[in-house]
Amino acid sequence: MNESYKELLVKKERGFMQNFLRVICVVPTILFLMLSFLTGNIFLFIFTIICGVVDYFVYLLTDIEYEYLYLDKEISVDKIMAKTRRKKAATINIGKIEIAAPANSHQLDSYKNRQIKKTVDYSAGHDLPDQKLYIVYYEGNQKYMFNFDDDFVKAIRGIIPRKIFTD
Numbered sequence: 001m002n003e004s005y006k007e008l009l010v011k012k013e014r015g016f017m018q019n020f021l022r023v024i025c026v027v028p029t030i031l032f033l034m035l036s037f038l039t040g041n042i043f044l045f046i047f048t049i050i051c052g053v054v055d056y057f058v059y060l061l062t063d064i065e066y067e068y069l070y071l072d073k074e075i076s077v078d079k080i081m082a083k084t085r086r087k088k089a090a091t092i093n094i095g096k097i098e099i100a101a102p103a104n105s106h107q108l109d110s111y112k113n114r115q116i117k118k119t120v121d122y123s124a125g126h127d128l129p130d131q132k133l134y135i136v137y138y139e140g141n142q143k144y145m146f147n148f149d150d151d152f153v154k155a156i157r158g159i160i161p162r163k164i165f166t167d
Helices: 016-039 042-062 106-111 150-157
Strands: 005-011 064-071 074-081 085-093 097-102 118-122 132-138 142-148
Touching: 005 142, 005 150, 016 042, 064 150, 085 118, 097 106, 106 132, 142 150
Parallel strands: 118 142
Antiparallel strands: 005 064, 064 074, 074 085, 097 132, 132 142
């Protein structure tokens, strides 16, 4: 029985819109806080607290990491928000994977025109220095995007060698 255990942590990079949203939320909070102290107005202070709560949730939604866990022929994906909250995102059975290959691989050419019901991105959005962006077609109508390193691919390839490509 081939049992292996691999963990991989991938930080989703924030784009321009996420950074802009953070700034748009924090600046009014600071301004309302200063105005409430200068004027002594309790309503401005209450509004500052409301803006602070909104800032907290925006921060949670814009600071995301994914943890991949490979154990017993399953890939479990957890979404970690702001390094404080963890949520189970997906569980993928290795036996139901049709193909997994790097995003720029020619092996995926025959899958480009396929009708996909669900596309889910659990990646950083591009290749990282030690991790490649992989496209995984699963159960015929689902497409997943992951950032895998060489050790993670090697562990999966031991189970389904003809469905995992590294070129």
